[in-house]
Amino acid sequence: MKKKRIxxxxxxxxxxxxxxTVSFVLNGKAKExxxxxxxxxxxxxxxxxxxxxxxxxxxxxxxxxxxxLVFMVEDISNYFFSKLARIFEDLAYDKGYKVLFCSNENxxxxxxxxxxxxxxxxxxxxxxxxSAGIENKIKSLQEQNxxxxxxxxxxxxxxxxxxxxDNQKASEQGIQHLIDNKFKSPSxxxxxxxxxxxxxxxxxxxxIASNENFExxxxxxxxxxxxxxxxxAILKEFFDQNQDIDSILFATNYxxxxxxEVLKNHFPEKxxxxxxxxxxxxxxxxxxTPSITAICQPLDQMxxxxxxxxxxxxxxxxxxxxxxxxxxxxxxxxxxxxLSLSERS
Amino acid sequence: MKKKRIxxxxxxxxxxxxxxTVSFVLNGKAKExxxxxxxxxxxxxxxxxxxxxxxxxxxxxxxxxxxxLVFMVEDISNYFFSKLARIFEDLAYDKGYKVLFCSNENxxxxxxxxxxxxxxxxxxxxxxxxSAGIENKIKSLQEQNxxxxxxxxxxxxxxxxxxxxDNQKASEQGIQHLIDNKFKSPSxxxxxxxxxxxxxxxxxxxxIASNENFExxxxxxxxxxxxxxxxxAILKEFFDQNQDIDSILFATNYxxxxxxEVLKNHFPEKxxxxxxxxxxxxxxxxxxTPSITAICQPLDQMxxxxxxxxxxxxxxxxxxxxxxxxxxxxxxxxxxxxLSLSERS
DNA sequence: CATAAAAACTAAAACGTTTTAGCTAAATAA
DNA sequence: TTATTTAGCTAAAACGTTTTAGTTTTTATG
Numbered sequence: 001m002k003k004k005r006i007x008x009x010x011x012x013x014x015x016x017x018x019x020x021t022v023s024f025v026l027n028g029k030a031k032e033x034x035x036x037x038x039x040x041x042x043x044x045x046x047x048x049x050x051x052x053x054x055x056x057x058x059x060x061x062x063x064x065x066x067x068x069l070v071f072m073v074e075d076i077s078n079y080f081f082s083k084l085a086r087i088f089e090d091l092a093y094d095k096g097y098k099v100l101f102c103s104n105e106n107x108x109x110x111x112x113x114x115x116x117x118x119x120x121x122x123x124x125x126x127x128x129x130x131s132a133g134i135e136n137k138i139k140s141l142q143e144q145n146x147x148x149x150x151x152x153x154x155x156x157x158x159x160x161x162x163x164x165x166d167n168q169k170a171s172e173q174g175i176q177h178l179i180d181n182k183f184k185s186p187s188x189x190x191x192x193x194x195x196x197x198x199x200x201x202x203x204x205x206x207x208i209a210s211n212e213n214f215e216x217x218x219x220x221x222x223x224x225x226x227x228x229x230x231x232x233a234i235l236k237e238f239f240d241q242n243q244d245i246d247s248i249l250f251a252t253n254y255x256x257x258x259x260x261e262v263l264k265n266h267f268p269e270k271x272x273x274x275x276x277x278x279x280x281x282x283x284x285x286x287x288x289t290p291s292i293t294a295i296c297q298p299l300d301q302m303x304x305x306x307x308x309x310x311x312x313x314x315x316x317x318x319x320x321x322x323x324x325x326x327x328x329x330x331x332x333x334x335x336x337x338x339l340s341l342s343e344r345s
Numbered sequence: 346m347k348k349k350r351i352x353x354x355x356x357x358x359x360x361x362x363x364x365x366t367v368s369f370v371l372n373g374k375a376k377e378x379x380x381x382x383x384x385x386x387x388x389x390x391x392x393x394x395x396x397x398x399x400x401x402x403x404x405x406x407x408x409x410x411x412x413x414l415v416f417m418v419e420d421i422s423n424y425f426f427s428k429l430a431r432i433f434e435d436l437a438y439d440k441g442y443k444v445l446f447c448s449n450e451n452x453x454x455x456x457x458x459x460x461x462x463x464x465x466x467x468x469x470x471x472x473x474x475x476s477a478g479i480e481n482k483i484k485s486l487q488e489q490n491x492x493x494x495x496x497x498x499x500x501x502x503x504x505x506x507x508x509x510x511d512n513q514k515a516s517e518q519g520i521q522h523l524i525d526n527k528f529k530s531p532s533x534x535x536x537x538x539x540x541x542x543x544x545x546x547x548x549x550x551x552x553i554a555s556n557e558n559f560e561x562x563x564x565x566x567x568x569x570x571x572x573x574x575x576x577x578a579i580l581k582e583f584f585d586q587n588q589d590i591d592s593i594l595f596a597t598n599y600x601x602x603x604x605x606e607v608l609k610n611h612f613p614e615k616x617x618x619x620x621x622x623x624x625x626x627x628x629x630x631x632x633x634t635p636s637i638t639a640i641c642q643p644l645d646q647m648x649x650x651x652x653x654x655x656x657x658x659x660x661x662x663x664x665x666x667x668x669x670x671x672x673x674x675x676x677x678x679x680x681x682x683x684l685s686l687s688e689r690s
Numbered sequence: 691c692a693t694a695a696a697a698a699c700t701a702a703a704a705c706g707t708t709t710t711a712g713c714t715a716a717a718t719a720a
Numbered sequence: 721t722t723a724t725t726t727a728g729c730t731a732a733a734a735c736g737t738t739t740t741a742g743t744t745t746t747t748a749t750g
Contacts, residue, residue, distance in 0.1 A: 007706055018730045023708060034727055053465040057406045058706030061735050066402065075431065076446075082427035086420065086448060098466075101421075101446055103431060120398040121443075260632040282629065287605040289634035352736055363700040368738060379697055403736035406705050 006052055015042055026054065060122070068123045069099050069310070072114060074106045074131075080253060080280045080297070081129070084151075087303035088127065095311065097124070108133040115141065125310050127151055132195050132223075147313035149306050153197040154325065161309040163302050163326040167197050170295050170330040171204025174249050174277045175212075177293070177332060181340040183247035183275040185214050189235070189259060190251035192220035201251045201279065217245055221255070228258060235262045239270070247275030247338075253282060256292065272344070276337035290336035290344075298328050351397055360387055371399065405467070413468045414444050414655070417459060419451045419476075425598060425625045425642070426474070429496075432648035433472065440656065442469070453478040460486065470655050472496055477540050477568075492658035494651050498542040499670065506654040508647050508671040512542050515640050515675040516549025519594050519622045522638070522677060524557050526685040528592035528620040534580070534604060535596035537565035546596045546624065562590055566600070573603060580607045584615070592620030592683075598627060601637065617689070621682035635681035635689075643673050 008026070012019045022043055024033040030040040060066045071088055073081035085101050092099045100118065104111040111131045118126070125147035130138060135155045141148050142160065154162040178186045188205040190198055202218070209216040219238045225231050235258055250256035256278035263271040272290060281294040305326050336344070353371070357364045367388055369378040375385040405411045416433055418426035430446050437444045445463065449456040456476045463471070470492035475483060480500045486493050487505065499507040523531045533550040535543055547563070554561040564583045570576050580603055595601040601623035608616040617635060626639040650671050681689070 005706095009706075019707085020709080020730055020732095021728090024729095027708080034729080036728060039728085053461075055406075055706050056466045057402055057411065058735090059708080061400075061402045061406050061705090061737090062707045062709085064735080076421075076434065077424065077428040077431040079422065079424065079427075082424075082430075083422040085427075085446070086422040089421065089446075089448060098445055098447075098462075100443055101430070101434075102443075103434060116398075117443075121401045257628055257632065264632055264634070264636070283602055284627065284629035284633070287602065287609055288629070288632060289609070291609070350736095354736075364737085365700050365702095365739080366698090369699095372738080379699080381698060384698085400736050403705090404738080406707090406735090407737045407739085409705080 005055065006050060008052075008054065011043070011046060011050075011052060015046055017043070064122065066122050066124055067097050068121070069097050069125045069127065070114075070118045070123050071099050071101050072104055072111065072126065072128045072130075073101065074129060075103045076101050077103075078253070079282050080299075083299055084303055087300055088307065091303060091307045095307075104129075104131055106131045112137050119144075119146065125149075125314055127306055127310060129153065130155070132193055147310055149310045149313070151302070151306055153195045156196070159323050161313065161323045161325075163306045163309065164197060164328070165297050165302075165330050166327040167200025168204040168207070170279070171201040171249065171251075172208050173330070173332055174279075174295050175205055175208040177334070177338060178247045178249070178275045178277065179208065179212050181275065181338055182342070183338075183340070185217070185245050186247040186249060186275065187217035187219065187242065187245040188249050188251065189219045189238075189255050190221070191223060191255070193223045198251060201249075205249060217242055231255075231258045232262050235259055236266055239263070239267055246273070248277070250276070250278045253278060253280040256285075260288065260292075273341060274337075281333055286335060288337075290339075293335045293338040294333045296331045296333050298330065301328055350400065351395060353397075353399070356388070356391060356395075356397060360391055362388070409467065411467050411469055412442050413466070414442050414470045414472065415459075415463045415468050416444050416446050416472045417449055417456065418446065418474045420448045421446050422448075423598070424627050425644075428644055429648055432645055433652065436648060436652045440652075449474075449476055451476045457482050464489075464491065470494075470659055472651055472655060474498065475500070477538055492655055494655045494658070496647070496651055498540045501541070504668050506658065506668050506670075508651045508654065509542060509673070510642050510647075510675050511672040512545025513549040513552070515624070516546040516594065516596075517553050518675070518677055519624075519638075519640050520550055520553040520557075522679070522683060523592045523594070523620045523622065524553065526620065526683055527687070528683075528685070530559050530562070530590050531592040531594060531620065532562035532564065532587065532590040533594050533596065534564045534583070534600050535566070536568060536600070538568045543596060546594075550594060562587055576600075576603045577607050580604055581611055584608070584612055591618075593622070595621070595623045598623060598625040601630075605633065605637075618686060619682075626678055631680060633682075635684075638680045638683040639678045641676045641678050643675065646673055 008019055008022050012022050017039060021035055021039065024030060024035055025040050025043045026047065056067065069092055071085055073085070076082055076085060088099050100123070102114050104114055108131050111134045115126070115137055119141070126141065127149050128138065129152045130150055135158060138148060138155070138160065139158060148160065150160055150162040152164050154160065154164070175186050188202065190202060206216055219235070221231060221234055239262065248259065250259055263274070277293045277295065278285065279295045281296045285292040285294055305328070309324060353364055353367050357367050362384060366380055366384065369375060369380055370385050370388045371392065401412065414437055416430055418430070421427055421430060433444055445468065447459050449459055453476050456479045460471070460482055464486070471486065472494050473483065474497045475495055480503055483493060483500070483505065484503060493505065495505055495507040497509050499505065499509070520531050533547065535547060551561055564580070566576060566579055584607065593604065595604055608619070622638045622640065623630065624640045626641045630637040630639055650673070654669060
């Protein structure tokens with residue numbers, strides 16, 4: 001007993017004009033197509049009166065535009081991604097687009113499945129936080145002339161728009177901050193994956209190690225961690241075997257969380273003496289004890305820049321405009337965890 | 346220079362059969378429609394060879410099904426919601442549906458706009474975490490025979506499917522746990538809003554207060570908090586004026602966060618002596634000091650149940666099957682913040 | 691050998707738009 | 721008056737499917 005929605009045809013019939021005329025008026029082409037003011041007004045009034053809304057599906061089918069964007073992240077339940085999603089949502093809606101979010105779990109197979117899936121649905125554009133091995137898939141999207149912007153990480157040999165941060169510099173600032181606060185031997189905990197963001201962070205660390213002349217102590221957890229449990233075990237071993245480190249830079253939010261758990265449970269005294277910095281802020285880091293110093297990515301700015309690039313692509317579908325790599329600056333949110341020991345209560 | 350996608354018509358032409366035949370075969374109706382095995386095989390083989398994928402828009406236009414669901418939450422960047430979203434995502438994809446997420450900011454106007462927006466797009470179903478005043482809009486969706494399931498909260502006089510927790514019981518368990526651990530005077534911090542989930546939590550608190558004979562101390566923050574700053578100020582005042590409370594149940598994640606900030610900054614000694622429980626867990630609560638006891642909602646179970654109800658509605662669009670109110674059980678994740686004082690280190 | 695029944699397939703309408711190409715009537719020019 | 725231009729409007733095709741209501745061919749039946 002589905003009530004049939006009113007269509008443009010019904011309107012045309014009711015007003016004794018043609019479907020074409022109604023369509024022209026609705027699309028704001030009344031002037032251009034020389035529809036008289038009188039008819040234009042009649043149509044507009046009636047449409048408002050019955051609160052007619054065009055069928056988007058039919059529009060999309062005809063025009064080839066779905067007004068849907070896809071935002072593909074590692075895991076939408078991770079704060080860094082969900083926060084970005086929240087911003088994208090607003091930006092897109094303002095322009096009349098909706099955003100479909102999906103999680104690729106940083107897995108190539110899943111990523112490719114998802115891209116294919118949405119591609120079949122003729123979405124109008126992709127914002128992708130790519131897993132390590134989907135360079136070719138991305139390239140094939142480009143070849144089909146489908147707008148794509150990469151976020152957070154990119155591929156060295158792909159000419160494509162990208163927005164992210166200057167990871168190396170961010171890392172350097174973080175480590176330098178530790179050094180400035182009298183920590184002598186900062187270590188670095190990250191994931192062993194060949195992705196630009198992680199490589200940049202690692203390089204930044206190594207640079208300062210060499211500049212400041214301390215021995216680099218790196219822990220790179222396996223890319224395909226089986227469980228949090230396994231992660232914690234590896235971290236515990238690292239702390240056991242490196243009693244001399246006096247500070248740590250965690251390269252992601254998730255690692256920080258694991259690390260803090262291990263410290264809290266197995267090395268409670270260390271938790272209060274270690275210098276700790278994390279990439280990516282989270283509201284709760286300010287209420288930990290000690291509160292955790294964080295390298296903050298400029299989420300709003302990143303989202304805005306990304307959308308800007310994407311909409312440029314959507315507009316000039318033809319011209320493969322020169323691609324742009326945006327590396328934005330981070331800010332250091334300084335909290336208790338990097339106070340030099342003498343300053344701590 | 347857009348490459349034209351291959352259509353069913355191209356296939357038909359190439360194989361010298363009719364479009365109808367191809368369509369039947371692709372829809373698995375070969376047997377039913379008596380298409381010969383030979384033709385069926387030829388079509389299937391060719392389709393696989395050229396990797397043809399039907400145009401979903403056209404399918405949707407014709408069938409009236411978009412295979413898109415909407416999940417409307419308060420704020421997708423909030424962990425409770427984004428975690429649910431992550432689960433829904435997988436469940437839906439398994440059934441061939443995509444999920445559009447949107448954030449209503451618990452605001453009626455925004456909620457209604459969003460619902461209208463998606464309704465025009467003929468989505469196949471809604472999962473809604475409703476703001477307080479959209480009862481009528483929800484009802485109108487029902488009247489249009491559009492599948493809707495409410496989550497987290499519901500409306501007393503609306504006959505509609507709903508999934509959530511037993512808020513009253515959860516609250517009672519939390520407070521009882523405080524009492525059992527020798528806290529004499531638990532207080533309750535919540536939001537002043539007429540929504541079932543909040544009312545239930547409040548009622549649970551009051552019940553135990555009356556059973557255990559302690560004076561109820563409630564702080565209900567305004568529904569339309571201007572800023573975190575304002576929230577912190579109100580909380581600080583509450584703590585200042587109620588020095589005698591020895592424990593708190595925070596009714597949401599967000600309030601817990603604000604509360605902990607205030608405690609950490611203004612009442613550091615209290616932070617370690619107060620009994621603290623929060624509704625809704627977050628990975629980081631286990632690494633706070635003290636780690637925070639949490640009332641955990643069974644997210645997986647909630648998501649599954651919700652999908653189950655929604656798909657039932659989608660299937661039997663006609664029969665207004667009897668609606669179901671699912672109130673699931675929570676679990677208490679006991680951590681340091683509710684150890685009785687004698688047990689604390 | 692006609693006829694009925696079953697098997698195998700298909701033409702065309704429909705979903706709701708947009709847009710091209712053109713038509714008609716009025717106004718203007720010659 | 722006739723030809724031309726312009727204003728105002730519209731028929732019909734197209735987007736890519738699904739599905740109804742057939743038609744044609746083959747096989748079985750009396």
